[in-house]
Amino acid sequence: MKRKVTKAIFPVAGLGTRFLPATKSIPKEIMTLVDRPLIQYAIDEARAAGIKEFIFVTSRGKSALEDYFDHSPVLEQELRKKGKDELLETLKNTNMDSGAIAYIRQHKALGLGHAVWCARRLMQNEPFAVILPDDVIAAEKPCLQQMVEAYEETGGSMVAAMEVPKDKVSAYGVLDVKEDMGSIVSVNGMVEKPAPGTEPSNLAVIGRYILSPNVMRNLNKKKTGAGGEIQLTDAIAEEINQDRGVYGFRFRGQRYDCGSKAGFLQATVAFGLAREDLRDELGAYLDEMVASRRAAE
Numbered sequence: 001m002k003r004k005v006t007k008a009i010f011p012v013a014g015l016g017t018r019f020l021p022a023t024k025s026i027p028k029e030i031m032t033l034v035d036r037p038l039i040q041y042a043i044d045e046a047r048a049a050g051i052k053e054f055i056f057v058t059s060r061g062k063s064a065l066e067d068y069f070d071h072s073p074v075l076e077q078e079l080r081k082k083g084k085d086e087l088l089e090t091l092k093n094t095n096m097d098s099g100a101i102a103y104i105r106q107h108k109a110l111g112l113g114h115a116v117w118c119a120r121r122l123m124q125n126e127p128f129a130v131i132l133p134d135d136v137i138a139a140e141k142p143c144l145q146q147m148v149e150a151y152e153e154t155g156g157s158m159v160a161a162m163e164v165p166k167d168k169v170s171a172y173g174v175l176d177v178k179e180d181m182g183s184i185v186s187v188n189g190m191v192e193k194p195a196p197g198t199e200p201s202n203l204a205v206i207g208r209y210i211l212s213p214n215v216m217r218n219l220n221k222k223k224t225g226a227g228g229e230i231q232l233t234d235a236i237a238e239e240i241n242q243d244r245g246v247y248g249f250r251f252r253g254q255r256y257d258c259g260s261k262a263g264f265l266q267a268t269v270a271f272g273l274a275r276e277d278l279r280d281e282l283g284a285y286l287d288e289m290v291a292s293r294r295a296a297e
């Protein structure tokens, strides 16, 4: 019998060196798109998909993340006193129920597969989700929710997938497609960061996963792969011949690579324009910018 997916792992142990010096003192996941930290987008998406337990795989220097999800009685009292109900409501979304959130330390940066494996003792024999908060996906129906629905049909491990330009594909996990059924594809193989020219397709893995307990067992072997790291992609690929196989899911939505500066800035503009309170002012400014760039050409 298929089991409901109620737990999600958020690997947040990375150093965020691409965003230095900012990440010298703030975790990358606390950096904000408009006024919400990256991690809040990931949590909201997980909640919408029915996730009840949130497991963070952290590292040294990430305590701001733990504080972020805590209640802040002084601040709340102050807002209540001043009658700022809307802000109080906003804060409520950042609070987690006691026991719904767990923090596990990854003591050594041995790769994404290793980070996920660090959470093994919090898992029973059950499927689980993994969300990489760097990949922010704007969608009418949140991406993980779309995947949970697709997973109810297939029952196999599932990764979010997206076509990427050929010159970018070697930065990703890449799918070797067996059968293309439209939004769902079955998979023959998966390669992490293939050398240019060796990629099996341009269908890349994006940071949303629903994984069978087999994947956690496969990670126990601690095999190293691309870049000398323990790769999640490899542990999922092993599942192709186990149980119900592996599927890619072409989600409906716009993905922003917030692990890169250009992607982060694009997301900032897009999320700003999507906000009613900012749309007009920001839009007018962008129009002006574009016009003056054109005039200068």
Ligand code: G1P
Binding pocket: 112, 132, 135, 171, 172, 173, 174, 192, 204, 205, 206, 207, 232, 233, 259
């Ligand atoms: C990770 C995964 C990779 C995936 C990518 C999506 O790579 O290992 O398979 O395609 O996320 O963002 P990273 O970006 O951490 O190098």
